[in-house]
Every structure is written in C-alpha cells, then in structure tokens.
Amino acid sequence: MAKMKAIGFVGTGAITEAMVRGLLAEPAYVSEINVAPRNAEIAARLSAQFESVTVAADNQAVVDHSDIVVLAIRPQIAEDVIRELRFRDGQRIVSVVAALERQSLLGWIGADVDLVQAIPLPFVADRQGVTAIYPPDPETAALFDALGTTVQCESRGEYDLLAAASAMMSTFFGIMEFTTDWLEKNGLDRSKGQAYVAPLFASLAQRANEPDVTSFNSLSFEFATKGGLNEQVFLDFEKKGGRQALTSALDRVLARIEGRSN
Incomplete structure (x- = not known):
C-alpha cells in the first residue's frame, strides 16, 4: 500500500x-x-x-x-x-x-x-x-x-442522496433494539436476545454484499417463503405504513441536506 x-x-x-x-x-x-x-x-x-x-x-x-x-x-x-x-x-x-x-x-x-x-x-x-x-x-x-x-x-445530487441514506444507521440499530425488547417482554433473557439478533442482522448484511446480488428486492423474496413467517412480517410492515414512514423520513432528511427545510 x-x-x-x-x-x-x-x-x-x-x-x-x-x-x-x-x-x-x-x-x-x-x-x-x-x-x-x-x-x-x-x-x-x-x-x-x-x-x-x-x-x-x-x-x-x-x-x-x-x-x-x-x-x-x-x-x-x-x-x-x-x-x-x-x-x-x-x-x-x-x-x-x-x-x-x-x-x-x-x-x-x-x-x-x-x-x-x-x-x-x-x-x-x-x-x-x-x-x-x-x-x-x-x-x-x-x-x-x-x-x-x-x-x-x-454530481452533488448523487452525493446528497447517499448522505440521506446514511441517516438510516440509527434506525437499523433501533429495529434491532425493538426486536430485542419484544423478545425480553415475551420471556427471553435480554443477553440471549442480543446474542441472537446481532449475528442475524450481520449475516443478512453480509449476504446483501455478495457479488451475485442484483437487487435487495430479490433477497427479500429469497428470504420470504410464500405464506411463511418472514413474508407475514414484511407484508404487515408495508400494509401498516412502514415503507411510507421510511420514505417520508428520507424525503425530509434530503430536504434538510439540500437546504429546503430548517
């Protein structure tokens, strides 16, 4: 080097x-x-x-x-x-x-x-x-x-979009925390929940970074068996406003980065 x-x-x-x-x-x-x-x-x-x-x-x-x-x-x-x-x-x-x-x-x-x-x-x-x-x-x-x-x-437009995407980091960890909280409330020791959730998300991120991945949507289908548990959670997330909430949040962050909001 x-x-x-x-x-x-x-x-x-x-x-x-x-x-x-x-x-x-x-x-x-x-x-x-x-x-x-x-x-x-x-x-x-x-x-x-x-x-x-x-x-x-x-x-x-x-x-x-x-x-x-x-x-x-x-x-x-x-x-x-x-x-x-x-x-x-x-x-x-x-x-x-x-x-x-x-x-x-x-x-x-x-x-x-x-x-x-x-x-x-x-x-x-x-x-x-x-x-x-x-x-x-x-x-x-x-x-x-x-x-x-x-x-x-x-372009500056590309740069600003990636800056907005980087604002997802806290939400990523927040989802891990929400999941761990749910496990604990349902009787699982918190240390065991954390020991399971962190490697699970790490493995998913590693899979997403592999050369054969053409889209994250293809992975979503890969991990969502028809009629299965993963599909059920994903559909609930979309139907109950999850996608809309994230899209709205990213729009607001981009507006802030571009100086279109306070």
Whole structure:
C-alpha cells in the first residue's frame, strides 16, 4: 500500500479518531498525521498510541504542516473556524462537515484549493467503511479505499442522496433494539436476545454484499417463503405504513441536506 503525503485534521472528534485509527492500522497508509488540540483527550490518546501522530499547536499549524487537510468540525462553527485559517493554493482539502454547500466552503477557504467533500462513517476505523465523495478525485478515492471502499459521485445530487441514506444507521440499530425488547417482554433473557439478533442482522448484511446480488428486492423474496413467517412480517410492515414512514423520513432528511427545510 503506497504511503501518502502528510495529512492533517482540523477538528478532533469521533470521525477524526476513526479515520486516524484506520489510516495507521497495519500496514499504515500514511507516515505523518497532524491533529488539532481542540479535543485534548482524543488528541492525547492518538499521539500516545501512534508515533506518527503529532498534536499541533493550533488549527493553523495543522494546515501549515499538512499536504491534505481534513475539515472535521461541527457545521455550527465551521464558518468561524475555516475563515480564520490561511490555506495554500493547490492544497487538497477534504471536508467531512455535514450538509454544507460547496460554494460556501470555497468562499470561506479563500484560496485556490482542490476541495473534495466526503461522508466517512465510523467503520473506517476498522477499514470497513464505505465513503461517498464529491466530486470524483483519484487521490481522495485512494485514501478512502484504504479505509474500506469509496463511491465517487458524479454530481452533488448523487452525493446528497447517499448522505440521506446514511441517516438510516440509527434506525437499523433501533429495529434491532425493538426486536430485542419484544423478545425480553415475551420471556427471553435480554443477553440471549442480543446474542441472537446481532449475528442475524450481520449475516443478512453480509449476504446483501455478495457479488451475485442484483437487487435487495430479490433477497427479500429469497428470504420470504410464500405464506411463511418472514413474508407475514414484511407484508404487515408495508400494509401498516412502514415503507411510507421510511420514505417520508428520507424525503425530509434530503430536504434538510439540500437546504429546503430548517
């Protein structure tokens, strides 16, 4: 795996920690990482564990000593933080800040940089994450391919749609929790329910990711014997508004991402 240039992180939260851990897992993908000192606990933990990690004096020091700068800050403070920084023309900037317009970011940066937006998920820590990026960029795609896989979006519309789809994560775990609650209420020890439900869902996700799968609908039919129990639950879900609720929720999330709602 080829080594990359120095990477810096402005913002030291959960996604920064996940990316750093993934990049420095053996074999390490990068030999130099600079992190901001804002979250002292995470910054200290990473620098203590990895010799390649340096805690910079401040955000500007991260920018000055990095070829690739990852902006990993909260949307609410993004403008204030970014406007204070001096970027170099030609510097590569990867923004993982959610729901920000590209033109706004470029205006705040104020330099002729190569800007790519990305949606990394926590699983990049184990190099198992799938990351959407926009616009397509071979160098940034290679970075996220090292952390799992990359989907390069040809338009902002594609990127926003995948951002909306990523909002399903909590619901996925919520369904697992609802199922475990139901098992417990009907007399099964909670630890046994969790021990059964988690591998069940993991196996289903693994099956969905196999090369022969042409559609998730085909898997739904595969796992729903005519007149069987799986078919019964799926039909109840659809008839009682499950699909409509999910569609409505995704529509609302997309509107929020696109700035069409508050």
